Amino acid sequence: MKPRTKTTSRPQGAVHSRTQWQDKLSAWQAHHSTCAIESLMRLLRSPLQSVLTWLVIAVATALPATLYVALENIQALGYQWQDSSQISVFLRRDASAQSITEWRQQLASRQDIAELTYVSPEQAMSEFRQHSGLGDVLDDLEQNPLPPVLLVQPATTASQGAALETLLSDLQAHPLTDDARLDMMWVQRLEQLLLLAGRTVFFLALLLVLGLLLVIGNTIRLAIESRRAEILVVKLVGGTNAYVRRPFLYTGLWYGLGGGLIALILLAAGLYWLSPPVSQLASLYQSDFKLEGLDFITSAQLVLLAGLVGLAGAWLAVGRHLSAIEPQ
Missing domain, CATH: 3.30.70.3040 (Alpha-Beta Plaits)
Incomplete structure (x- = not known):
């Protein structure tokens, strides 16, 4: 009499659940990549409007970045003065x-x-x-x-x-x-001036971030209004708010990243323009001081921060205006 062999099989429900989860993940990734590419191409198809928006974002981003670079150079110069005391x-x-x-x-x-x-x-x-x-x-x-x-x-x-x-x-x-x-007063004054300048840069950066949120939010609001009919059709066939929201979020992200990159270009051009007279002035005082710009990590952080601000502005605008568009 042959012994019975016991066979084990994986539950079909678990396999089906795992396959379904992988399909949803693949569809989610595909939609994100599609939205990212399509939103960028949509911006490039209207270059004048996109460039103007990028320039506004770049100027608002370059202002605090310029003050930050100036503060860093003043601090470096102040350290040289302190070392020479x-x-x-x-x-x-x-x-x-x-x-x-x-x-x-x-x-x-x-x-x-x-x-x-x-x-x-x-x-x-x-x-x-x-x-x-x-x-x-x-x-x-x-x-x-x-x-x-x-x-x-x-x-x-x-x-x-x-x-x-x-x-x-x-x-x-x-x-x-x-x-x-030892003249202590100039050291104390320098420290207080640097502290005041640092807080001024931080406060100005907050104001400009608020301005960026308003600019990007208004731009996204206009984009939503121009695509109202398309949004209504998507919702009629079962599209969720998250599905409809993604293209606009990527639009805000591209606005922020593009503005951050242009801000770096403006900042580099300004430093290139100011470096020769600053070096000549420093040489008159027997100093080897030179203007220093942002390093690679700080530059990447600036662009990433601009992109996050653009994403946040788009999120606020979409969350406010998208709920008002519902099929009757």
Whole structure:
């Protein structure tokens, strides 16, 4: 007698459900790709209207981007100014050479000091004689009135206001110090100006994003009104709001991406135009400062952000006006 073989079979319902889910996913992907291509081709078939809308979006996007680039360059220039700041430490006249040397060795080991320069009274008098033009007057002096000076260059990590104040306090508290000078006001003013400029750029960007939402929303509203009959037919044959919404969402996305790309071109053209005079002005001050634009990642983020704003504007417009179009 032959043993019975037990056969197992996959439930037909599960196979059917999986196949149905894959078909729906394929149809969803196909419709998205079709809507993306058709919406782009529709924009290209009306080039004048599309270019004008892209230019409006580009100008609104380029304004905060330009301010952001200007702020970044000012910050970079400010860091150079902070790095070039020096603390002038005027030493006591009766300080011995050995004690000054020992203190210089101690200061050289500090992490918040990048460079230390000692100027003896003789060197200071020689420089003053050379640049002042008062050689005859200085010859009549019985003794050198200039004290020894330490020129302390703070490190980059100590170039901010609070760190500079701490370093200045330590130098002033030393017994060999007669006086220590650092103009802190310009550092504090620079920091506050940069903070104010950053908030101004952020606020202006929010206003322009709101303007972009209104511009794209109005453009999508006109597109919906021009295709009202087509929308009614699609809804009559069973098309859902999500089905009807997709082409307009891709239209808003293309508007945003195109405006972002044109904004990058405008920004690059402006930097190219301004770079020569800025470099010449910097060279007059013995500086190698040059204007820096957006890097690749920031540029991609700008275009993506413009595309998302376009998508959001289209979503708001479609959600508001599409529900009003229903077959009777």
